[in-house]
Amino acid sequence: MSLTLAIAVGHLKRRKRQTVVSLLGVALGVGFFVAIAALMRGFQTYFVQQVIDVAPHVVMKDEFRSPDLQPAERAFAGGAVVVRGVRPREAVRGIREAGAKIEAIEAIPGVAAAPVLRGPALFRYGGRDVAVSLAGIDPGRERRVTNIEKDMIAGRLEDLRATANGVIVGIGVAQRLGASLGDTVIAVAPSGVATSFRIVGLIETGVTALDEREAYVLLRLAQVILDRPNVINQIRIRLEDVRKAEPLARRLETAFGYRTESWEESNRNVLALFVIQNAIMFSVVGAILLVAAFGIYTIISQVVHEKARDIAILKSLGFRASDIQAIFLLEGVIVGVAGAVVGWAVGYGLIEVLAQIRFQSAGGPLRGRDGFILARETWPYLAGGGFALIAAMVAAFVPARKASRLNPVEIVRGAA
Amino acid sequence: MSTLIAAENVSRILPGPQPVALVREVSLAVRPGEFVAITGPSGSGKSSLLYLLGLLDRATEGRILLEGRDTAQMSDDALAAARLARLGFVFQFHFLLPEFTTLENVLIPMRRLGRLSDRDQEARAKALLEAMGLAEAMGKYPDQLSGGMRQRVAIARALANDPAVILADEPTGNLDTKNASAVFDIFAALVASGERSVVVVTHDQHLAARATRQVRLVDGRITDDSAALVG
Ligand SMILES: Nc1ncnc2c1ncn2[C@@H]1O[C@H](COP(=O)(O)OP(=O)(O)OP(=O)(O)O)[C@@H](O)[C@H]1O
Numbered sequence: 149m150s151l152t153l154a155i156a157v158g159h160l161k162r163r164k165r166q167t168v169v170s171l172l173g174v175a176l177g178v179g180f181f182v183a184i185a186a187l188m189r190g191f192q193t194y195f196v197q198q199v200i201d202v203a204p205h206v207v208m209k210d211e212f213r214s215p216d217l218q219p220a221e222r223a224f225a226g227g228a229v230v231v232r233g234v235r236p237r238e239a240v241r242g243i244r245e246a247g248a249k250i251e252a253i254e255a256i257p258g259v260a261a262a263p264v265l266r267g268p269a270l271f272r273y274g275g276r277d278v279a280v281s282l283a284g285i286d287p288g289r290e291r292r293v294t295n296i297e298k299d300m301i302a303g304r305l306e307d308l309r310a311t312a313n314g315v316i317v318g319i320g321v322a323q324r325l326g327a328s329l330g331d332t333v334i335a336v337a338p339s340g341v342a343t344s345f346r347i348v349g350l351i352e353t354g355v356t357a358l359d360e361r362e363a364y365v366l367l368r369l370a371q372v373i374l375d376r377p378n379v380i381n382q383i384r385i386r387l388e389d390v391r392k393a394e395p396l397a398r399r400l401e402t403a404f405g406y407r408t409e410s411w412e413e414s415n416r417n418v419l420a421l422f423v424i425q426n427a428i429m430f431s432v433v434g435a436i437l438l439v440a441a442f443g444i445y446t447i448i449s450q451v452v453h454e455k456a457r458d459i460a461i462l463k464s465l466g467f468r469a470s471d472i473q474a475i476f477l478l479e480g481v482i483v484g485v486a487g488a489v490v491g492w493a494v495g496y497g498l499i500e501v502l503a504q505i506r507f508q509s510a511g512g513p514l515r516g517r518d519g520f521i522l523a524r525e526t527w528p529y530l531a532g533g534g535f536a537l538i539a540a541m542v543a544a545f546v547p548a549r550k551a552s553r554l555n556p557v558e559i560v561r562g563a564a
Numbered sequence: 565m566s567t568l569i570a571a572e573n574v575s576r577i578l579p580g581p582q583p584v585a586l587v588r589e590v591s592l593a594v595r596p597g598e599f600v601a602i603t604g605p606s607g608s609g610k611s612s613l614l615y616l617l618g619l620l621d622r623a624t625e626g627r628i629l630l631e632g633r634d635t636a637q638m639s640d641d642a643l644a645a646a647r648l649a650r651l652g653f654v655f656q657f658h659f660l661l662p663e664f665t666t667l668e669n670v671l672i673p674m675r676r677l678g679r680l681s682d683r684d685q686e687a688r689a690k691a692l693l694e695a696m697g698l699a700e701a702m703g704k705y706p707d708q709l710s711g712g713m714r715q716r717v718a719i720a721r722a723l724a725n726d727p728a729v730i731l732a733d734e735p736t737g738n739l740d741t742k743n744a745s746a747v748f749d750i751f752a753a754l755v756a757s758g759e760r761s762v763v764v765v766t767h768d769q770h771l772a773a774r775a776t777r778q779v780r781l782v783d784g785r786i787t788d789d790s791a792a793l794v795g
């Protein structure tokens with residue numbers, strides 16, 4: 149054992165109880181950090197996984213982010229003309245030359261695209277009306293861009309094609325209509341046209357807002373009912389590498405002009421919430437470690453005070469100021485490292501305890517889960533240990549420097 | 565003539581609104597084989613002079629030479645290195661580290677210096693303790709020893725790195741006559757080889773008389789130096 153370490157350990161051994169208390173402070177900080185990180189990261193990654201599993205990664209819509217410039221504004225770009233009170237043109241909405249666009253998008257490696265026509269409709273069954281968002285899809289392409297099949301709790305996606313006028317509805321839609329698989333419902337389009345559909349499948353995504361609104365029919369049928377022949381108003385896109393969603397969305401919007409949203413943009417609120425969640429987590433852990441650091445500061449300050457004679461004798465024996473500083477810094481490091489190691493065990497234990505807890509699942513995105521989702525990752529251990537070590541060293545630094553600057557002559561004189 | 569440690573016209577003045585002179589224009593050259601006893605009234609500056617000679621404090625005027633080298637030019641770290649390798653301190657209070665055994669206390673300066681192998685360090689520490697009559701006390705902690713034994717451990721520790729000069733500030737101040745006499749016997753033996761020197765501050769005129777040279781300090785100045793009478 150090195151001399152510095154031997155002296156440092158000797159000092160701490162003389163104050164066992166205090167050392168253990170501040171060591172436990174560090175351990176609690178690290179342990180909570182590890183456990184909370186597993187909990188939050190578990191939930192967050194699960195949520196993101198759900199989002200990118202269920203929904204397409206990128207959606208192109210037949211909208212524009214900023215309204216078209218008026219011809220006069222275009223001619224006098226830069227400000228001389230302001231046009232107000234313009235009546236918007238009744239544009240025939242829809243994505244133009246959609247076929248060519250889909251082909252162009254599919255030509256990008258690792259990217260799949262599917263056309264959708266979405267419009268409002270009213271479903272009627274046994275005197276009950278339910279407003280739905282009707283989506284006309286191409287089943288073959290759709291299954292490549294969303295996990296619609298995974299969410300089906302009855303029927304199959306192919307049944308859309310196999311059955312004349314088949315429809316797949318969200319479980320909430322079916323419940324509100326009082327209809328079930330095999331029943332025939334009437335769909336009324338905004339134009340007033342009514343068509344009868346047979347429910348061939350049920351979907352439960354776990355997201356109530358979707359389950360109470362979504363209805364899927366073949367694209368061709370949707371175009372007829374909504375009276376939009378050959379029109380689509382969404383292109384749904386899926387990527388092999390989700391992380392490229394946002395750049396791809398920007399690229400497509402620049403190239404084609406249509407508003408194109410990545411899953412990140414669509415879920416910006418939630419992702420922002422995660423940032424806040426993480427900030428809270430770090431603040432709580434920071435506060436615990438701060439308290440622990442004060443504990444370390446207190447012990448080492450006391451040791452320095454109490455050991456002034458020893459410091460003087462070490463200096464007179466020929467220890468340099470930096471040797472003295474190293475002794476007390478090392479004391480901080482010992483408490484920090486030991487605290488971190490105990491904290492790892494505490495964190496690991498907490499995760500195991502959390503993993504045992506079972507509770508009644510609330511629906512929503514956690515449907516089907518009766519326990520916490522825990523991310524067992526290495527980085528919280530490393531980060532927690534790193535924080536602890538840094539906190540301990542910062543706490544030890546001030547008293548260590550004070551010790552290194554003690555004047556041995558003053559102490560020896562005082563003692564005589 | 566070679567000197568191990570020498571003060572040349574050294575003054576130590578504490579700065580402040582009313583400066584205090586601890587040591588005034590002291591010149592003192594300690595040669596190998598000398599056993600110097602510094603005496604003087606309380607407050608005359610004996611300890612202050614010893615701290616200057618031991619490179620624990622810096623002179624405000626004049627210079628301190630260690631084996632011919634001017635220590636004023638040396639950095640704090642270089643002074644520490646010189647203390648470690650060339651000087652040994654013994655204080656009135658033993659100042660042993662309470663967490664370590666007698667043997668470990670003696671080993672500390674050697675381990676810091678690291679000149680000898682671990683095994684040689686231990687052999688030397690044991691030999692030093694045995695020479696001090698402490699063979700039985702090696703594994704004991706300082707608080708298990710008597711005052712005389714502790715002071716002998718402190719001397720063994722001061723000798724750990726085979727220093728050129730031993731500096732002792734009233735090392736017998738807390739000891740009875742018998743133990744004090746034993747300590748002075750040890751010092752006398754240390755200089756016998758003629759290579760080392762010992763500088764001891766003491767109040768006790770009888771003990772001082774056993775040194776090879778007596779220096780008297782009054783009010784920060786040397787008033788008598790037995791070497792000067794001879795020389
Ligand atoms: N920091 C200080 N401030 C003011 N005066 C001081 C300071 N340190 C020492 N002195 C004074 O300097 C003088 C010399 O002190 P020093 O300890 O060297 O004397 P000494 O001869 O060793 O005395 P003693 O025999 O009591 O140990 C004393 O009068 C002391 O009070």
Ligand SMILES: [Mg+2]
Pocket residue numbers: 564610611612733
């Ligand atoms: Mg004194």
